[in-house]
Amino acid sequence: MSYEGSTTWRKHDGRARALRYLAIVVAIAITALSWRALDIQYTFVVDAPRNLGDLLLRMYPPNLAYGAEILPPLVETINIAILGTGLAILISLPIAYIGAENTTPNAVTYALGKFLIVGTRSVNVIIWALFFVVIFGTGALSGVLAVAFRSIGFVSKLIAEGIEEIDAGQVEAIRAMGGSPLDVVVYGIVPQIKPAFVGVATYRWDINVREATVIGFVGAGGIGVYLDTAINFFQWSNVLTILIAILGIVIVSEVVSAYLRKKVS
Amino acid sequence: MLTITDLEKVYPTGDKALQGVSMEVDGNEVVSIIGPSGAGKSTLIKCVNRLTEPTSGSIVLDGEELTTLSKKELRKTRRDMGMIFQEFNLIERLTVMENVLSGRLGYMGSWDAFRRNFDDEDVQNAYEILDRVGVGGMENKRVDELSGGQRQRVGIARAILQRPKILLVDEPTSALDPETSFEVMEMLTEIAREEDIPVLINIHEVELALDYTDRIVGLTDGEVVFNGTPAELDENARDTIYRSGKSREETGTESQPQSQNESASSGISDASKEKSF
Amino acid sequence: MGSADPERSGGYPSSWERPTVFYSKNIKYLVYGAIGLFVLWSAWELRPSPARLIGGADAATSLLATMFPPDFTPEARGRIWTGMVESIAMSIVATAIGVVISIPIAVMAAENLVPRPVYYVGRALVSISRSLHELVLAIVAVVAVGLGPLAGVIALVIATPGFFAKLLAEELEDIDEGQADAIRALGGSPVQVLLYGVAPQVIPRMIGLIIYRWDINIRASTIVGIVGAGGIGVTLLNSFDRYEYDFSLAIILAIIAVVMFGEILSAVARRRVQ
Numbered sequence: 001m002s003y004e005g006s007t008t009w010r011k012h013d014g015r016a017r018a019l020r021y022l023a024i025v026v027a028i029a030i031t032a033l034s035w036r037a038l039d040i041q042y043t044f045v046v047d048a049p050r051n052l053g054d055l056l057l058r059m060y061p062p063n064l065a066y067g068a069e070i071l072p073p074l075v076e077t078i079n080i081a082i083l084g085t086g087l088a089i090l091i092s093l094p095i096a097y098i099g100a101e102n103t104t105p106n107a108v109t110y111a112l113g114k115f116l117i118v119g120t121r122s123v124n125v126i127i128w129a130l131f132f133v134v135i136f137g138t139g140a141l142s143g144v145l146a147v148a149f150r151s152i153g154f155v156s157k158l159i160a161e162g163i164e165e166i167d168a169g170q171v172e173a174i175r176a177m178g179g180s181p182l183d184v185v186v187y188g189i190v191p192q193i194k195p196a197f198v199g200v201a202t203y204r205w206d207i208n209v210r211e212a213t214v215i216g217f218v219g220a221g222g223i224g225v226y227l228d229t230a231i232n233f234f235q236w237s238n239v240l241t242i243l244i245a246i247l248g249i250v251i252v253s254e255v256v257s258a259y260l261r262k263k264v265s
Numbered sequence: 266m267l268t269i270t271d272l273e274k275v276y277p278t279g280d281k282a283l284q285g286v287s288m289e290v291d292g293n294e295v296v297s298i299i300g301p302s303g304a305g306k307s308t309l310i311k312c313v314n315r316l317t318e319p320t321s322g323s324i325v326l327d328g329e330e331l332t333t334l335s336k337k338e339l340r341k342t343r344r345d346m347g348m349i350f351q352e353f354n355l356i357e358r359l360t361v362m363e364n365v366l367s368g369r370l371g372y373m374g375s376w377d378a379f380r381r382n383f384d385d386e387d388v389q390n391a392y393e394i395l396d397r398v399g400v401g402g403m404e405n406k407r408v409d410e411l412s413g414g415q416r417q418r419v420g421i422a423r424a425i426l427q428r429p430k431i432l433l434v435d436e437p438t439s440a441l442d443p444e445t446s447f448e449v450m451e452m453l454t455e456i457a458r459e460e461d462i463p464v465l466i467n468i469h470e471v472e473l474a475l476d477y478t479d480r481i482v483g484l485t486d487g488e489v490v491f492n493g494t495p496a497e498l499d500e501n502a503r504d505t506i507y508r509s510g511k512s513r514e515e516t517g518t519e520s521q522p523q524s525q526n527e528s529a530s531s532g533i534s535d536a537s538k539e540k541s542f
Numbered sequence: 543m544g545s546a547d548p549e550r551s552g553g554y555p556s557s558w559e560r561p562t563v564f565y566s567k568n569i570k571y572l573v574y575g576a577i578g579l580f581v582l583w584s585a586w587e588l589r590p591s592p593a594r595l596i597g598g599a600d601a602a603t604s605l606l607a608t609m610f611p612p613d614f615t616p617e618a619r620g621r622i623w624t625g626m627v628e629s630i631a632m633s634i635v636a637t638a639i640g641v642v643i644s645i646p647i648a649v650m651a652a653e654n655l656v657p658r659p660v661y662y663v664g665r666a667l668v669s670i671s672r673s674l675h676e677l678v679l680a681i682v683a684v685v686a687v688g689l690g691p692l693a694g695v696i697a698l699v700i701a702t703p704g705f706f707a708k709l710l711a712e713e714l715e716d717i718d719e720g721q722a723d724a725i726r727a728l729g730g731s732p733v734q735v736l737l738y739g740v741a742p743q744v745i746p747r748m749i750g751l752i753i754y755r756w757d758i759n760i761r762a763s764t765i766v767g768i769v770g771a772g773g774i775g776v777t778l779l780n781s782f783d784r785y786e787y788d789f790s791l792a793i794i795l796a797i798i799a800v801v802m803f804g805e806i807l808s809a810v811a812r813r814r815v816q
């Protein structure tokens with residue numbers, strides 16, 4: 001970032017410039033201190049690129065035959081994402097309801113809604129997975145629950161925002177013509193939150209495919225289990241195969257999710 | 266016939282929006298309510314179908330007291346009151362056809378409503394009314410693709426398809442440009458006459474009230490300060506309505522002979538009544 | 543209302559079907575049915591037997607019983623502190639290195655600054671970095687360089703361009719070309735064009751992005767230890783392996799506190815910069 005100084009001279013007076021330099025110096029100092037704190041041996045650092053390169057060389061070429069073998073866990077990974085997202089939505093609906101300003105019954109429920117939203121979001125999927133593996137044992141069930149709980153905050157927050165943006169006039173119109181409460185939901189509310197809903201669901205599913213690739217490291221199912229095994233048994237070409245496969249499903253789900261969102265706007 | 270007697274509305278905020286309003290809508294007359302904004306026009310209309318709960322007073326539609334209806338009875342009675350809104354209040358993301366047919370929701374089971382399983386006859390009528398309000402052929406368009414004028418036409422079609430005993434209309438043209446406003450008012454009053462439906466309509470623009478309605482009620486600060494034919498709305502009366510209550514004492518007398526000028530204005534061509542759909 | 547009047551209603555259809563994104567209602571139901579079956583089948587594959595769920599309830603109660611109260615004894619606090627300092631240090635170092643690596647990748651991924659083939663390489667690098675979860679990168683890094691924070695730093699460094707280079711590239715694509723052209727007109731080299739024509743326009747936004755990415759790296763740095771790549775995650779995994787769930791809870795609470803603190807700090811800092 002050596003160009004920093006050359007761009008600031010005409011825009012700032014001396015004091016601001018001094019402050020900028022100070023900030024840069026402090027940032028560099030903190031980074032250096034952090035590096036010291038990590039206590040990493042320099043030889044390791046120097047060797048790191050070579051080690052990474054070596055590893056890649058050992059991995060190449062990928063084991064194409066293994067590709068067929070990992071199809072089931074890949075499907076399982078996607079399924080964990082689908083079911084986890086679905087479950088997250090089910091759990092999120094009431095939370096979104098109490099977390100939206102215009103539908104929450106009172107201040108206490110609103111605070112509870114906000115707390116659940118922030119709380120669940122702050123715990124990483126792998127930590128949820130650790131817990132659920134303790135509770136339900138290894139396997140995809142724990143993975144689905146981990147993905148679901150991890151997603152609650154995100155999903156509830158966006159659905160709550162969708163609910164807050166509802167145009168009350170449309171609800172009023174259905175009531176005014178004698179529609180039942182169910183009609184009000186089906187005609188007055190659902191069409192209005194459908195795009196937000198589909199958007200959230202597909203977007204979160206996309207994120208969850210990525211999340212579902214790692215929960216296997218702690219035994220919660222999906223392709224991660226196979227990656228862990230392949231590494232433990234030094235099957236390097238299988239490792240590369242799995243990495244490519246993960247790349248594939250993540251990119252494909254991203255495309256699919258973007259397509260679906262566009263369809264429902 | 267709609268009869269409103271001593272209607273009062275006090276909002277929880279303490280706003281006295283209506284202070285003893287009495288008026289009637291009879292036969293198939295088109296009655297407009299004019300008045301400055303904040304006078305209580307919207308509140309009055311919404312009290313009739315109880316989107317807003319009146320504080321006290323009585324509202325009788327064709328012999329039925331509305332203010333005491335239970336929730337279930339209210340739903341049934343609301344089917345008889347078509348409402349047209351200032352901001353259209355259409356279901357923006359549904360098709361024109363679904364919006365128009367939603368006027369029949371009060372008559373449908375929830376499961377049928379969910380599946381959009383509408384009556385054949387309703388569908389046929391919906392096609393026809395769309396034609397009549399001038400948006401024929403647009404049934405498969407989504408409402409959010411339409412212009413303001415087109416939206417209000419769909420709003421009118423929806424209310425008409427309800428086959429109501431009265432139309433409640435809240436500033437139908439405030440969101441439209443002047444030219445479209447006239448078109449929409451023209452069409453609305455014409456169809457109401459053809460269908461023999463009385464109309465209670467809030468209007469902000471006095472011009473439209475003069476041109477298209479049979480009787481004008483002036484509302485100021487929640488009180489009726491004028492009730493007469495368009496011809497009777499002279500400068501003096503306008504002043505009373507829009508000068509917010511000053512010299513109300515003198516002009517208040519004008520609003521006494523309430524329903525006397527109705528018979529004169531409700532003699533709409535009988536021939537048009539046969540043109541039902 | 544007379545549909546009874548044949549003359550008027552005769553010409554109008556008596557049925558209407560909602561247009562659907564699928565070509566017909568039947569295909570729509572078919573698609574929905576297929577999706578439903580698929581979800582059911584996936585759920586079935588989980589084998590959520592009643593016995594398992596009941597066993598889970600038991601395990602959950604005993605887990606919760608062990609977890610509370612969280613273990614915040616001085617000894618535990620010391621271990622949390624050590625792990626957390628390592629995590630935060632990892633996040634800072636990784637952000638610094640990651641940003642330095644990301645800047646050229648961002649230039650490569652900016653459509654308006656480089657030739658097509660370079661652009662595609664840039665986009666591909668961004669895509670790969672984005673698609674692989676930090677933990678996948680971490681587990682591979684551990685294999686390559688061994689257990690410890692170096693692996694964690696490498697994982698976070700590799701993950702950084704997926705976010706940082708992508709957003710910086712978008713900023714670069716939005717720049718005012720005139721300023722870059724001015725430097726070109728003066729006979730500036732491509733590097734000079736970047737330094738004097740482009741950089742001044744994106745630096746404020748870039749600093750915001752750096753802080754934002756640091757925030758994300760803090761979160762990631764607390765978990766990469768679960769695959770052995772250093773930081774508080776190692777401490778957490780150990781506590782699980784030793785069934786010290788009260789210590790686990792203490793660690794998780796500490797992680798939440800640090801993550802939230804980082805989020806607030808980053809939000810405040812970004813607001814001040816921009």
Ligand SMILES: Nc1ncnc2c1ncn2[C@@H]1O[C@H](COP(=O)(O)OP(=O)(O)O)[C@@H](O)[C@H]1O
Pocket residue numbers: 276277278280281282300301302303304305306307308309
């Ligand atoms: N929901 C409400 N809560 C409290 N006060 C309201 C509400 N709606 C309207 N009011 C008040 O009631 C009065 C009449 O409003 P309104 O009926 O909307 O008048 P108009 O339609 O003639 O402009 C105004 O003083 C307004 O502030």
Ligand SMILES: [Mg+2]
Pocket residue numbers: 306307308436
């Ligand atoms: Mg109003």
